Every structure is written in C-alpha cells, then in structure tokens.
Amino acid sequence: MSEPLVRAKGLTKKFGDFLAVDSIDFEIAKGEAFGFLGPNGAGKTSTMKMITTVSPITDGELTVFGLDPRTEGRAIRQRLGVVPQEDNLDLELTVAENLYVYGRYHDMTRARIRSRTEELLEFAQLSDRAKSQVEPLSGGMKRRLTIARALINEPDLVILDEPTTGLDPQARHLLWDRLYRLKQQGATLIITTHYMDEAEQLCDRLVVMDGGRIVAEGSPRQLIRQHAPGEVVEIRFADGQIETMAERMTEVALDTEVLADRVILYTEDAEATQHELTVRDIHPEQVLVRRSTLEDVFLKLTGRRLID
Amino acid sequence: MSALTRPFRVMEGELVSYRRTWRGTVISSFVNPILFLSAMGVSLGKLVDTGAGELAISYLSFVASGLMAATAMQAGAGDGAFPVMAGIKWRKEFFGAITTPISPTDIVVGRFYWGVIRLTFILVVFAVISVLFGALEIGHALLAVPPGVLTGLAFLTVVTAFTVTREDDTSLSTMFRFGIIPLFLFSGTFFPISQLPDYLQGFAYVTPLFHGVELVRKIALPDVDASVVTDLPIWVHLAYLTTMTAVGLLLSSRLLERRLKP
Numbered sequence: 001m002s003e004p005l006v007r008a009k010g011l012t013k014k015f016g017d018f019l020a021v022d023s024i025d026f027e028i029a030k031g032e033a034f035g036f037l038g039p040n041g042a043g044k045t046s047t048m049k050m051i052t053t054v055s056p057i058t059d060g061e062l063t064v065f066g067l068d069p070r071t072e073g074r075a076i077r078q079r080l081g082v083v084p085q086e087d088n089l090d091l092e093l094t095v096a097e098n099l100y101v102y103g104r105y106h107d108m109t110r111a112r113i114r115s116r117t118e119e120l121l122e123f124a125q126l127s128d129r130a131k132s133q134v135e136p137l138s139g140g141m142k143r144r145l146t147i148a149r150a151l152i153n154e155p156d157l158v159i160l161d162e163p164t165t166g167l168d169p170q171a172r173h174l175l176w177d178r179l180y181r182l183k184q185q186g187a188t189l190i191i192t193t194h195y196m197d198e199a200e201q202l203c204d205r206l207v208v209m210d211g212g213r214i215v216a217e218g219s220p221r222q223l224i225r226q227h228a229p230g231e232v233v234e235i236r237f238a239d240g241q242i243e244t245m246a247e248r249m250t251e252v253a254l255d256t257e258v259l260a261d262r263v264i265l266y267t268e269d270a271e272a273t274q275h276e277l278t279v280r281d282i283h284p285e286q287v288l289v290r291r292s293t294l295e296d297v298f299l300k301l302t303g304r305r306l307i308d
Numbered sequence: 309m310s311a312l313t314r315p316f317r318v319m320e321g322e323l324v325s326y327r328r329t330w331r332g333t334v335i336s337s338f339v340n341p342i343l344f345l346s347a348m349g350v351s352l353g354k355l356v357d358t359g360a361g362e363l364a365i366s367y368l369s370f371v372a373s374g375l376m377a378a379t380a381m382q383a384g385a386g387d388g389a390f391p392v393m394a395g396i397k398w399r400k401e402f403f404g405a406i407t408t409p410i411s412p413t414d415i416v417v418g419r420f421y422w423g424v425i426r427l428t429f430i431l432v433v434f435a436v437i438s439v440l441f442g443a444l445e446i447g448h449a450l451l452a453v454p455p456g457v458l459t460g461l462a463f464l465t466v467v468t469a470f471t472v473t474r475e476d477d478t479s480l481s482t483m484f485r486f487g488i489i490p491l492f493l494f495s496g497t498f499f500p501i502s503q504l505p506d507y508l509q510g511f512a513y514v515t516p517l518f519h520g521v522e523l524v525r526k527i528a529l530p531d532v533d534a535s536v537v538t539d540l541p542i543w544v545h546l547a548y549l550t551t552m553t554a555v556g557l558l559l560s561s562r563l564l565e566r567r568l569k570p
Contacts (some may be wrong), residue, residue: 015570052407053570073407082407088400090321092328101321105408107309133328153408 003066005030005157005188006051010060011210013046020046022212023060028190030156033183035199035206036193037193037294039302042209045085048161051190052082065156065212077189078095078106081150081158085165087142091135095126095145098134099152106153116152123178124148140171151182158182159190164198196295210302220294227300228292229254230268235262235284245282249307252276257300266292314386314410318418319425321405326426337430342438344375348498349443353418364535366433372443373528376434376452379519379547380460383430386486387423388560389480396472402568412564420465420557427460428453445529452528454548459520462549463488465556466516472563496525500536516552519545 004027008175013021021043028034036044049055051064053073060071064076089098103113121127124144134142143163150158163179164172181203183189195200199206200220208216208223216223233253237245246258253265253273267273270289279286309317324331345368353367365372395402395415402415434456435449444452470483494504495517501509512518523545525537 054403054406056569074411077407078409080407082404084404084407086400088404090325090401094324097324101324101406102408104317104320105405105410107317107409249372 002030003030006062006064006190008047008060008062011047011050011057011062013043013050013055014058019212021050024207024209024214026207026210026214026217028188028260030188031186033189033191033202033204035203036205036209037194037196037199037298038070038191038192038209039194042302043212044209045161048190048192052080052159053077053259060064079156081153081155083143083146083150083160083163085161087146087155089134089149091145093132094131094133095121095137096130098145099149102149103152103216107111108153113152116154120148120151123151123181125174125178132164135307137169140167140174143171143175147175147178148219155187155245157188157190162194163191164193164195171199196293196298200294207296208301215301216297223297224292224294226297228266230266230292231270232290232296233267233270233273234288234290234291235263235265236286237263238285245284248280248282249277252280255300264296266296309409311414314414315418315421318405318410318415319421322419332388332559337433338437340379341375341434344442345372345437345441348375349441358392359380359469364533365529366443368441368443368530369431370525370536371498372438372441374454374521374524376449376456376528377459377524378430378492378495378497378517379434380427380431380456380518381463381491382458382488382518383427384423384463385484386417387426388464388469389471390477390485392419392468392471393474393477394478394561396564396567397476402564406568412568413561414563416465416468416561418559419468420461423464424457427457427464431456431460448528448530452524453544455523455527455549456520458553459517459524462520462552462556463551467556469556469560469563472560472567491515496521501538502535505554514547523549 006028008024008026010023011021011044012023024047036047038044046055050057050062050069053064053069053076057069065079067076076106090101093101099117100113101119103116108116117130118301121130122292124142124147126145126148127139128263129137131269134145137145160179164175167175176198177187183202189200189202191202203220205219216227218226242258242263244264246256249256249265250264253267255266257264275288332459349371351366353371356363356367405415406412413415431453432450435444435453438444439446468481471480474480493511494508495501495515496507501512501518504512522537523542526542529536
C-alpha cells in the first residue's frame with residue numbers, strides 16, 4: 001500500500017487544561033473520502049486545524065503528504081484546499097476577485113488563474129455571477145464559492161469543515177452533488193459533519209469522535225452493522241407512561257434506549273419484537289418501524305444528551 | 309515564492325479590495341485637508357496672526373505642517389484598527405489567508421507595504437493642497453511626505469499590534485478617544501508645545517505624534533526658529549519613529565501568529 005496522505009498517531013491538542021483532541025490515530029489514503037463525525041465540541045475542527053497546519057500540535061505525531069506540519073507547514077498548505085466552517089470570503093469583492101486573490105496567494109500566474117476561474121465557476125454553477133459582489137449571494141452560493149476558492153490551486157487534498165451546515169435542503173443536495181463529482185474525479189476529501197445523511201452519501205470511511213476521542217471507525221455500512229444491527233422500532237406512549245413501560249421491556253430487543261418522548265428498540269426482527277410487546281401487554285400510542293441508519297450509530301455512540 | 313515576495317501578494321489583495329472601496333477614502337483624502345486648512349489655517353489663522361502671537365511664520369503654515377503629520381497618524385491608526393479587527397473577528401479573512409502559503413507575518417508585512425502606498429497618496433494630496441493654500445512651498449512640502457509616511461507607519465504597526473489583542477471595537481473606540489484624539493490635540497499640531505505647562509511639556513516629548521509633527525515641520529519649513537519648533541535634532545525624531553515602527557512590526561507579527569494559530 002502506498003504511503004497514506006495523512007497519518008496521525010497519538011495526535012493530541014490541548015487548549016490550556018482543556019483536552020480538545022485526546023490521542024487519536026487515523027490514516028487517510030489517497031483518493032479516499034474520509035469523514036469525521038461527531039457532535040459539536042467533539043474535536044473535529046481542532047483536528048482539521050492541525051492537518052491544515054494552522055493550529056500547532058500539542059503532542060503525538062502527524063504527517064500530511066509525508067511532511068511535518070511543524071516545520072513544513074507552507075509546503076503542506078500549498079497542496080491543500082480548505083473549506084472552513086464559517087465562510088470567510090471577502091464580501092466586498094466580486095466572485096471572480098475572491099478566486100483571484102487566493103490564486104495569487106498560491107503564486108499562480110494571472111493567465112492560469114483566469115482559466116482556472118472559468119472552470120471552477122462552471123463547476124460551482126456560478127458562471128453567471130462572476131462579476132457579482134459576494135455580499136448579496138445566497139448561503140448556498142457563498143458556500144459553493146468557498147469550495148471553488150479552495151480548489152483554485154488544484155489541491156491534492158480538500159478539507160471541508162461542516163460544508164453544508166446552515167444550508168437549506170436544496171442547497172445541500174446541490175453541494176453534495178458537486179462534492180460527489182469531485183470525488184469521482186479522484187480528489188481526496190476530508191469532511192467533518194454532524195449530519196449522518198451527509199456522511200452516508202459522501203464518505204467511504206469515517207471515524208466517529210466524541211469528547212476528543214475516536215469511538216468508532218469504519219465504512220458507513222460496517223458501522224451500522226456493528227453498532228445498530230437490523231431494524232429499529234420506535235415507540236411512543238401517552239404522557240408519563242414511559243418510565244413504567246420501559247421497565248417492562250427488558251429483553252424484547254437487542255438494545256433498548258429510553259428517551260424523554262419515546263423508546264428505541266434495536267432489533268434484528270421488528271415483527272418479533274412487536275409481537276413480544278403485545279405478549280407483555282404493552283400497547284404504545286404510536287409505533288414506527290424503520291431500518292437502522294448511521295444516525296442511530298451516532299446517537300448510540302455519542303449519547304443523546306443535548307450538546308451545545 | 310520567497311519571504312520577500314509573499315507579502316506583495318497580500319498587498320495585491322488589499323489593492324483589489326481598494327478598487328472597490330476607494331471612492332469614499334479618496335474623497336476624504338481631498339476634503340479633510342481642505343476643511344482643516346480653511347477652518348484652522350485660514351480662519352483661525354487670521355485671529356492668531358493679528359494677535360500678540362510669537363510665531364515667526366504664518367499660522368496657516370504652522371498648522372499645515374502639523375496637520376500633515378497628524379493626518380498620517382489618523383490614517384495609519386485607522387488602517388491598523390478596523391480592517392485588522394475585520395480580518396480577525398468580523399469577516400475573518402485572515403483565517404482564510406493562512407490556510408494558503410501565506411503566513412501571519414506575511415499578512416502584517418503585506419499590510420505594511422500597502423500602508424506605505426496609501427499614506428504616500430494621502431500625504432502627497434495633503435502636500436499639494438497645502439501648496440495651493442499658500443501654506444507650504446512645493447519642494448519642501450513634497451520632501452516632508454516621507455517623514456509623514458514614517459509617522460503614519462509607526463501608528464499603523466503599533467495600533468495593529470494593539471488591535472490583534474482585542475476582542476471588539478469598543479476597545480478601538482476607547483483607544484481613539486483616549487489615545488489618538490489627545491495626541492492630535494496636544495502634540496504641537498495646533499500650537500507649539502512650549503505653550504503647555506512645564507510638566508506636560510516633558511510628557512509631550514515622549515509621545516509619538518510630537519516627534520512626527522516636529523520632524524515634518526522641520527523639513528516642510530526649514531527656516532523656522534525656536535518660536536516654532538524645539539531644538540531637538542532631526543535624527544532623534546527619526547530614531548524614535550523608526551524604533552516605534554520596528555517594534556510595532558515585530559509585535560504585531562508575533563501577536564497575530566498567536567491569535568490566528570491558537
């Protein structure tokens with residue numbers, strides 16, 4: 001196997017006493033779309049910033065393109081495209097000028113920037129906006145422009161930190177479509193997200209982070225099979241009944257989770273589970289049967305507590 | 309790209325944005341000197357010159373030379389304050405730039421280069437308007453542009469370093485209210501500091517705009533006597549302002565590195 005594009009071993013980031021990233025290991029191969037999943041504050045962005053060489057490593061090892069971010073940050077950044085969590089476009093400039101400035105940061109000639117800008121605006125479906133100012137563009141357009149800007153230098157690795165957070169469904173799907181095309185063209189992508197559907201759509205492989213640690217790793221399919229097998233039965237009760245009902249539900253399913261408003265049963269056979277409920281004289285107000293998703297894995301691994 | 313050329317790319321970025329926003333700033337570069345020179349130089353000057361003034365030159369010339377330095381201070385401090393706060397806090401474009409080969413130091417140096425261009429433009433305009441008002445002679449006025457630029461750069465760099473450590477623009481307004489405006493009023497721009505009480509005179513000697521005003525005035529009005537300027541040699545002013553600029557550059561580069569790469 002060829003040298004991984006990114007390799008981390010015992011990678012750690014501390015801010016004062018706060019441990020943001022707690023000794024994580026991972027490897028990302030060329031051509032892979034690799035996801036970092038986790039709730040807010042899990043350490044995803046800190047990890048991205050260390051890979052981008054804009055946040056010094058506290059401890060452990062990290063190589064990007066086989067280079068050390070501590071000493072060869074600039075050489076690494078030359079080959080990176082970075083889409084930050086918050087757009088940091090220059091709102092006073094036009095769409096094309098935003099690309100121009102970054103092209104110059106990357107030491108590209110004006111002619112090269114011009115031809116690249118044309119390609120990228122077409123890719124980002126912004127060609128007719130080349131001369132518009134950025135300020136009035138929609139959130140989705142700004143996001144696509146940020147992605148186009150990240151691609152100006154034809155990067156070997158594109159890092160996307162929560163690329164679709166805050167976008168409406170149409171804008172998200174359009175963006176996914178673009179990212180999928182990028183992947184088809186052979187780009188290596190690192191994506192952080194807390195949207196499971198995003199991870200399922202885009203990632204070949206992913207890690208789930210929680211509290212600065214990696215709690216699971218694999219392809220979306222592997223993770224579902226491993227952590228949330230088969231089917232899910234979600235049941236709801238009338239007010240105040242949940243606690244007492246839940247006590248009577250032991251062993252009706254492989255795994256049971258009691259939430260404030262419903263109980264979630266993980267099972268290999270939903271029908272058998274439902275039958276078991278009837279046998280025990282449990283009659284919920286509402287029953288929903290569905291296949292388990294990455295979201296179930298995520299919630300199971302990172303807990304359902306409200307994180308903010 | 310080398311450490312010398314990278315900052316030029318940052319400067320180029322500033323130029324591209326300036327193409328979009330130049331109108332407002334250019335107009336104020338022309339209008340402000342005209343307003344100040346008419347009000348303070350011509351109108352107030354009539355009163356001063358007919359009174360029992362001790363100045364050996366017209367008040368208009370006195371004020372024009374002082375305002376040249378004070379204008380540079382305001383422009384430099386302004387450029388070190390709000391655009392820098394925008395870069396780290398409001399628009400965060402500095403955080404984007406450092407994900408490319410550009411470093412925080414490149415940003416500081418690039419903005420410094422850009423400051424040289426902008427200050428030069430503002431001060432050439434000021435010098436020309438002063439000449440049109442009959443306040444200064446063209447040759448001396450233009451010779452006073454570089455010392456004016458140096459004055460502006462001293463403030464640009466130190467204010468940049470200050471801004472980088474701040475969280476919001478209230479501290480910037482405070483700095484202008486309690487730092488820049490008092491300097492503007494009491495550094496010899498509008499009256500010789502010999503008019504100040506003794507204990508304040510000593511204080512004026514250590515403040516930066518005093519050195520800027522003295523330097524610009526000694527060059528713009530080479531024949532003036534001790535009623536107008538102090539007898540400090542020019543190199544003292546140059547050394548003060550150069551040191552301040554160098555310290556400001558070093559500090560802002562260090563502090564921005566820390567701020568952008570936590």
